Amino acid sequence: MxxxxxxxxxxxxxxxxxxxxxxxxxxxxxxxxxxxxxxxxxxxxxxxxxxxxxxxxxxxxxxxxxxxxxxxxxxxxxxxxxxxxxxxPTGTHGSRADRYPIRPKRKKALRWASNGQLHFARLVMHPGSPxxxxxxxxxxxxxxxxxxxxxxxxxxxxxxxx
Structure with missing residues (x-):
C-alpha cells in the first residue's frame, strides 16, 4: 500500500x-x-x-x-x-478461499487438548484466519x-x- x-x-x-x-x-x-x-x-x-x-x-x-x-x-x-x-487473510478468508491441511512434521500424529481431553489426528483441515x-x-x-x-x-x- x-x-x-x-x-x-x-x-x-x-x-x-x-x-x-x-x-x-x-x-x-x-x-x-x-x-x-x-x-x-x-x-x-x-x-x-x-x-x-x-x-x-x-x-x-x-x-x-x-x-x-x-x-x-x-x-x-x-x-x-x-x-x-x-x-x-489465509484459508477460506484468503484469495484461494479454501481450507488447508496441517500435518505433523516430526511425529506420526498431531496432539492438542480441548475441554480437558487430549485429541490426536494425522491431519486437520484448518479453515484459515481473517x-x-x-x-x-x-x-x-x-x-x-x-x-x-x-x-x-x-x-x-x-x-x-x-
Missing part, C-alpha cells in the same frame, strides 16, 4: 528557492522519518490480534531511503515469521497528522533561511 501525502507544493518550492535543495531534502527526510515512526507507533498500539509475547509488535520497523526520499514500514520477520499470516490489516489501518488513521508533519517541516525549513 502506498500513501500519498498532499503537501503544500508552493511552500516546498519556496523552501527550495530560499534555502536550497539540500536543506529542503533534509526537511522532507526528517518529515518522512517522523511520519513513519508515527504510523509504526499507531500500528503497535491499535490492532485486533491478541498479543501473547509482544514479538509481532516489536517486529514492526520503519526505514527511510535517503536517495529516493521514500519511507517504508515493514515486518522484520526475525522473531515473528508469522507476521504476514496475521496481517493478510485479516488484521493493522499497518494499512494505522496509515489511514494517520494521514491528516502526516500532512501536518510535512507542512510543519517545510515551513521550518523556509523560516530557517530568514
Amino acid at each position: 502506498n500513501i500519498h501525502v498532499d503537501i503544500d507544493a508552493l511552500g516546498a518550492i519556496r523552501a527550495i528557492e530560499t534555502v536550497g535543495l539540500r536543506r529542503t531534502r533534509t526537511a522532507i527526510r526528517r518529515a518522512l522519518l517522523e511520519s513513519c515512526r508515527l504510523v509504526q507507533r499507531e500500528a503497535r498500539a491499535h490492532h485486533r490480534f491478541t498479543p501473547r509475547t509482544g514479538a509481532l509488535e516489536r517486529e514492526i520497523a520503519c526505514q527511510v531511503d535517503r536517495a529516493k526520499l521514500e519511507g517504508t514500514i515493514y515486518f522484520q520477520m526475525q522473531r515473528a515469521p508469522y507476521a504476514p499470516f496475521v496481517h493478510e 485479516a488484521d490489516r493493522f499497518l494499512y489501518e494505522a496509515a489511514d488513521r494517520s494521514k491528516t497528522r502526516i500532512t501536518a508533519i510535512f507542512n510543519r517541516h517545510i515551513e521550518a525549513a523556509t523560516r530557517g533561511a530568514r
